[in-house]
Amino acid sequence: MPDHIIVIHRWTDQYADYAEYLDHTAHRVSYVTTERAAEHLPVERAAAVRLVDSTENEKAVREAVDALTADVAAPTRIVALQETDLDLAAVLRDEFALPGPGADELRPVRDKLLMAHRLTEAGLPVPPTAEAPDHAAVRDFAALHGWPVLVKPRRGTASSDVTRIETADQLAHCILPLGTEMIVQPWLPHQILHVDGVFTGERLGVWRASRYLNTCLDFTTGQALGSVEVDDAALLERVGALTLDVARALLSRASVFHLELFLSDTGALTVLEMGARPGGAEVPFVWREVHGVDLMAAAFAHQTGTPDPTPATLPDHTPVGGWLLVPPSVPLPCRVTSVTVPDTGAYAHRAPEAGRTMNSGGYEHAGVRFRFSGADTAETEAALLRTARQTLLRCEPVDAAAPRRLVLVGCGNPPYRGYALQSLAATTETALVQAHEPDWQRAHIDDRFLAADTADTDAVTAAVAALLTGRPGHGGILTWDETLLATTAEAARRLNLPHLTPQGVRACRDKLTTRRLLAAAGVPSARFQHAHDLAAAQTSAAELGLPVVVKPRGLAGSVGVTLATTPEEVERAWEEATSSSFPGIDPLAGAIVEEYLTGPEISVDCVVDQGGAHVINVARKRLGFAPWFEEVGHLVAPWRHEPWALDVETVVTAAHRALGLRTGVTHTELRLTPDGPRIVEVNGRLGGDFIPLLGRLATGVDQVAAAAALALGRTPDIAPSSDRCAEVRFLYPEHDAVVRSLDVRDAAACPGIADAVALAAPGTVLRLPPRGVVPRLAALIAVGDNPNRCAAALDRAQREVRCSLEPYDS
CATH class of the missing domain: 3.30.470.20 (ATP-grasp fold, B domain)
Known part of the structure; x- marks a missing residue:
């Protein structure tokens, strides 16, 4: 039997291409993921998919893994590539007795106190580190090592909940997170480097060192964060030697790593921390696009026991990469009002839509993201700094307590949907986007209206954004029109508003996709075949057994759906299915022939x-x-x-x-x-x-x-x-x-x-x-x-x- 590999996945961007890493026809690959993150996954080729509200919800993830075990098979491997998911994946491997990093093996690169002890035992430079269960422990540490200090989670990531405390008076007003183990370290006013690459288990494989422009902690307070790769040969020689020593002290097997180092004014290197995973932010993209190396593929290979695809070294004159994250102008949650993206040398960028609600932290949803490539560090850094100065991500605060506004896309005609608009307006401030001026709707929406071509996703997104911008409260988007579902779902995705995902809408709208996904999940439905011509439809009818139902793939309202009880009726039904139309809907290619289901x-x-x-x-x-x-x-x-x-x-x-x-x-x-x-x-x-x-x-x-x-x-x-x-x-x-x-x-x-x-x-x-x-x-x-x-x-x-x-x- 093929292996059953369960992947815990959280990214909504294309950080990893699992279908490229492993043949989904030769192996059973299942996913535990979120609704939004499923968008870039090979869902139709997956053995199964289980959605959770968050992969940080341990109970939900465990239930999903149990369901996949019952529905597909016991897992033979469990994969997680994002740092926050590493701990639970390790625990699950232990519970299923699976290969790959278990909890004990992972602990030295997740537990920052243990990491400091291991590095100290190995004679490697690391800042003094102590537990910080309360204010007294922090005061005692500062009395010994001086102010300021950093208080951080023992198992944190991306500088979340990290606090710089300047004085004892400031400490007195500082509230330490409840239920989170904390540590304390001295604050070091040094430059920070990060080193990304592959450790083979014995030596370094491919690796690159980069220098942060600003710091991850500064980024959490609203400042831009950038990074540029280092081309100083002498510095790189020392960084490489220390990186190898750190990897040998903390990693017990082949692993992708992300190491952060302090570089003092005197050139001394001190270890900040190491992670056994690809770097965050734009690191995986820069490696893939500038250096031709997929660190995610390497991490996937290490966890699945498949060959590591990375080369032993990079070319001598590989370009110098860099990246930049520009956060919103106000704290989260907020709504984007305008974005200015200069043409200053980035080879790729991603910016949020005007009108997008920003309510998630982390680098993936940071704001405007840029990637750079240059001949050397100086050239790349200059382009990055120019871009940082000229990029503007203007946002307005969103008040969760303020009244909310719902934008309705399309409305339908009053006989069938008048009651719905009346009900909506009775409970919610409602605005409307449709192609023509409102008439009977005016009584319910007043002047809250914008005209837009509802078949044009860009136009709908812009109209919805305009109707929400300037409002202090949260917004939403809704349609009850079958023909506008796909447009509305995509607009909601762009604006980060609650809705069925575009992928979920496609799974409903395309009846062939519906049938395939239901069949793959073992959900009782109709046996079916997809026919591209009349001959294929007749063959399908014969194989399925008459009577059959012949229907278009993508219409609505039972249009073109016909019961055929004889071969002659199959021909008529085929013509009906392929010639019918429904205003505003693509019928899609071919038709579906399916068994006739009897009963009410x-x-x-x-x-x-x-x-x-x-x-x-x-x-x-x-x-x-x-x-x-x-x-x-x-x-x-x-x-x-x-x-x-x-x-x-x-x-x-x-x-x-x-x-x-x-x-x-x-x-x-x-x-x-x-x-x-x-x-x-x-x-x-x-x-x-x-x-x-x-x-x-x-x-x-x-x-x-x-x-x-x-x-x-x-x-x-x-x-x-x-x-x-x-x-x-x-x-x-x-x-x-x-x-x-x-x-x-x-x-x-x-x-x-x-x-x-x-x-x-x-x-x-x-x-x-x-x-x-x-x-x-x-x-x-x-x-x-x-x-x-x-x-x-x-x-x-x-x-x-x-x-x-x-x-x-x-």
Whole structure:
């Protein structure tokens, strides 16, 4: 059997290319990662993916590893390349008795007090270091070694929680972090070098030394941080010798390392600390792009037992690399108002979008990131300093206590989405981005509107940013329009706003991807094949067994979806699937042929918060116009007593996990087959056809308000306050027709009717399936204590609808 390698991954940028490091077809590779970090992972080639809110959440990571062990296999290797994840990975290796660095082996490069003791025992220069459990210990240390001192976590990273304390009076007002072991060292006013490279277990492999411009501690206080590689041969000779001694003292096997050294004015070198991992910030990128060496690949090889791909040495005249991080102008959290990036010699840079919310620390999300390459240290440093002087990242503070604003992208038409906008505006300050000037929406958004081409991600992102900038509170973004999901998800990613990820949206929007991911995760769905032409569709139908369903990959509203029971009907269904269209949606290549699932069809609405999919209501779907799958009504009714209830929750939860859906409101369709619930499709949005309204009428849970809360980073209220029934029935003409008049007022007045909505204005042409798209006259919505009362009210109301139709002959 292939190996099962579990990777714990947290970066949202492309620091590591795991698919390049290991053949995912020859080995089973699974990932424990976050929703945002999964974007650059080879998800479709992975054996499985488990999402967590943070890889620092040990309980969640352990549960994910346990699930992967149960679902895939016991791991044969566990990999973690980011420093903060090294400890847990080591502990898990010990627990599974796996090869690779265990906790004891890792401790000398994670425990800074033990590191200092080891280096002292080896006779290597290291600052005095002592435990700092309280203020008295810090005062005693300073009395011996002098002020100022640095107090830092014993297992910290990236200068987090490091404090420089100048005097005893300042110490008296300093609060040491609770529950964190701290150490104290003297503050040394020296230049700091960092050395990055590979230790083979016996000697140094490739390595480079660099000099920080400013310090990591200064960076935590809002100052820019830069680094430039050193080309001083005499200094490099001494640095290399000390680096080898430190590696031999602290590392017991081959490892990538990141070493930091003090360089005094007299040229003396003192060890600050060493990490058994690639350097942070832009170090891995500079090595890959300037020197052609992937330190992440080397670290991956060391942890998996595969060959180290790095060369023994670098060329003599390799370019000199450097990098620069420019932080925001105000403390976090903040919102970017403008970015000025000069053309001063960087070969690559990454800057946040105007309007982006910045709320995470660390180098990856530092602000504006630059990378440099030059002929020598002087040239690279000059370009770096010019860039630092001229780069401006202007930001405004964000106040968590201030009122929040939600920007809605697209709105839909008033019959189907008027209630949703009304509900949204009743609880949240709402703004709108759409392609045309608002009309009926004005009552809910006032002047909070910007026009933008909603098919243009750049335009939508800029419009949303403009509507949020200048507001003191947090912002959010939401759409309930299927055609705008991809655009909205990408805008949310750029602006760092809560939303389904673009990858999660693609997993829902492309039904082929949905099927593949569900199949790979073992989630009950339909057997399927992807057909690129009619011959392939006919072959697929024969292999799957008639009847089959033929559907487009990327449309919506059951458009182009046809049941075929004979080979002749397969041909017609293929033509229907490949010729149908839905405004604003790419149908994608080919069509899907899948087995026909028998049994009642239901839809399940979920609120998904931090990866937990919470079912808030279930609707029984009414279908008509066979062999097409026209939805002619929906009934939301109590369901938890049903024999299939637990199985439905289990399958829906597994589907969300397989598709990587962790934040938002979703609408899942299933068939209750004789073999149990099976997924038809998952939609990353509110349900249509008034289903959210039915849910509110039946259970008291407002899905629109829940979607708004999630988009604004809040926990929604999803506790039901009632347990009734609500049903919508759509009225259709008996034949293709032109609507001359329609009056639903008497129907609306019927007992038990919550609303009667005219859907077709006079002059509307309604063509029945498959010629037309949802050719409805009206929607009748009933509420009752049981389904029979809803049905009786709908029957009465339907008889009261007055309409005049003229036959339409196309």
